[in-house]
Amino acid sequence: MVAELNVEVAYAEPDQQVLIDVSLPSGATVADAIQRSAIINRFPQLDRDDLMLGVWGRPATAETILKDGDRVEIYRKLLLEPREARRQLADVGRTMRRKTPRGG
Template sequence: MGDDVRVTVVWASAPRTVHEVVLELPDGATVAQAMARTGWVVGPVDDPHADVAASIWGRRASPTTALRDGDRLELTRPLRVDPKVARRQRFARQGARAAGLFARRPGGRSP
């Protein structure tokens, strides 16, 4: 192994908007160092990383977690709405007019 680790940092700044960058960092670099190296302001201006959660390949990571070669560091925003509440609201708006996933589509196979 060399003296550098190569990591991919991904951040969803808004719905349907994803930023991705590949970084070469010194061996032993941490999540906080990778976040700083991106230059992205991913939180409030006074503390750019206050509301951001970090995970490596989907597993929660602290700012002091050491990165390894090939890691995918994911920065996520806090949820604005509970997914269960959002689903209920969507269903209330659309009503019971369709069977959702089980609705028959034109040209679909019959059971």
């Protein structure tokens, strides 16, 4: 078992991405990584009690136990639900399209 974990805390705004490396004791949680990174101090609009979290793109909770090399991700709230975005596009006669065709 690794005595110390090295993890990364990631958060992105539309105009910037922040990655903070932190060292934590074995058995540390997502909440521990966020606290150690002090990312909440850099982005006061983040509500510590209402964060959408993930580890390597998979949903996580503040209590999720971390492994060495994990990346904790803090997600922004959606400005517009996908269903509402499609409805608004349909109202003006447009559709959401893929940038590349399926399968290649």
